[in-house]
Amino acid sequence: MTTPRKVTSLDVAKRAGVSRSAVSRVFTPGASVSARTANKVREAADALGYRPNVLARAMLTGKSKIIGLVVAYLDNHFYPTMLELLSEALERQGYHVLVFMASHSASDIEDVVSQILDYQVDGLVLASVALSSDLADRCRASGVPVVLFNRMLETDGELAVVSDNRAGGRMAAEHLVQLGRTRIGHIAGWEGASTQRDREAGFMEGLRTASLGLFAREVGDFRLPRAQDAARRMFDTDTRPDAVFVANDYMAFGVMDVLRAEFGLSVPEDVAVIGFDDVPAAAWPAYALTTIRQDTQAMVAATVDALMAEIDGETFASPSPLPVTLVKRRSA
Template sequence: MKDKITSFQVAQRAGVSQSAVSRVFTPGASVSKKTEAKVRAAATELGYRPNVLARAMVSGKSRIIGLVVAYLDNHFYPEALEKLSNALQARGYHVLVFMASQTAGNIDDVMAEILDYQVDGIVMASAAMSSDIASRCQQAGVPVVLFNRSQDIDGITSVTSDNIAGGRKAAEFLLAGGHERIAYVAGWEGASTQRDREAGFRAGLAGAGVVLFARAVGDYRTAEAQAAARALFDVAPAMRPDAVFVANDHMAFAVMDVIRFELGLRIPEDVSVVGYDDVPPAAWAAYNLTTVRQRANLMVEETVDALMAHIETPDTAAPRRVAIDGPLVVRGSARMPGARVQFDKDGT
């Protein structure tokens, strides 16, 4: 068996110190381009690979970020998580992904496992955490940022879209279109996104003196959203909503398919549909969905900036509550407003 090449051998071959070799393979360390070129050429020639785990044990920094994901059905998350992983890697960090269910107990078990990996920070996407596990992370000195979720836990940073404002925009748009029987398909009741989007939507209706006509729960899942659509629309015409706001696009697609292909209703002539997220399929001709956009690029930027601040300056970095406003993107799935209110095609 071939002996493992050491950094000392690389230093000898490159004609530099062993500490120079260490700096070359330490993200963010200062080293001249000339020295780096010599070290990397020697490392390639000898077949040397740095021992990241050993370096982490010495430095106390793993340069690993734990990423907890509980919900990938929605197109928004794979796209956003790709951007998040790329942004963290550009800062010299590796991403370790953990899958969890929506149940609090399961997520707490996963979080305990993540801490065993000595991660430098944690990003939780589409997942909630208990105050107990938040305290454990804080005691361990591991910062946590919630992505697309918010919780009232001291010391925890969250980055979301402005879900209340988004829900209100959906209500105002449907009201401007002259709708009178407006329904809502809710997401998972334990999610802050669901809570805030519905609160904003109801507030928008209430501002015009209108109450919600009907409500069903889709739980952020396809089958449940289909069942919700049947419950709302497979009824006598007088009891049928003439518009529906759906808590995310993933469910809106399921609702639209039931409305059109099972019940034979027309969109938007018989029923207007508005979603939330603006995932790529929303722009497809098959759906042409009017929806509130989540600005994933800005959300990722805020998440990474906040996490780096907590890692690099833990004594001065304050918890943040970031809510990013997003436009209503008007397409063809909902009746256009009359002359009283005009919305541009780009959603502004």
């Protein structure tokens, strides 16, 4: 069985009775072409099943209309939600998203970003991963604006869109204190992330204001199995915490499963649990998780605004950390 020959712009030009350059202009946004020619070309293209080669056009125009997105994981429900909102928002601006996965390692991130730059993307969003100063310089030299999503760098001058994680951590501590809990633990996320550091810093501030110290601490690295192991270590003691702040909802679900199924504890009667993010599953009756809500729509809107401004050659400063809110449910 032979593979059908791919239809080219030359085939369309012959059928429409126009030049090949006229076909190119019809499929180039903003190009000058008469309505009569455009109609002839589109009718010929539809009849032949022709689709323009976007990447080839990018080589000519220098604009791919593609935004690269690098994420470390999609199992955390926060990021698929963000990806859907970001894709929809960018499509309204005439752009599409190209997704790449990367680990937290600097070498892996550098390899992935290098691959993305080969696609001549018009912009780059890094979600849940960091960016070295050298790699940031390379992106700037390539004329590709970069926006960090839900992560900040220690260096100045990088565009970053984040929530007020520090305030969220304080809210979590204040709420647990108001509930009368005194043996309060914390299961941290990946300690290389600014989001984790800021959430824990705010949480500790809230405890100190109430003249309390941290009763127990473990690290879950924002990974479900590690969070479950962290819960086992924290609660396999004679004197257990009566409350725990987990650095994101995804880990909190695993922690609650361990507390109930393996230790026979009741949430919140024996242990109050608070998460962070307010992903859709947090409202499910099985968890009814009290959590700190990030305004994902506002974060995505700020990210798109920053990208569009930078692509248009404007100077755009990182927005202030976006407000968060405490969402009270049955777990605390």
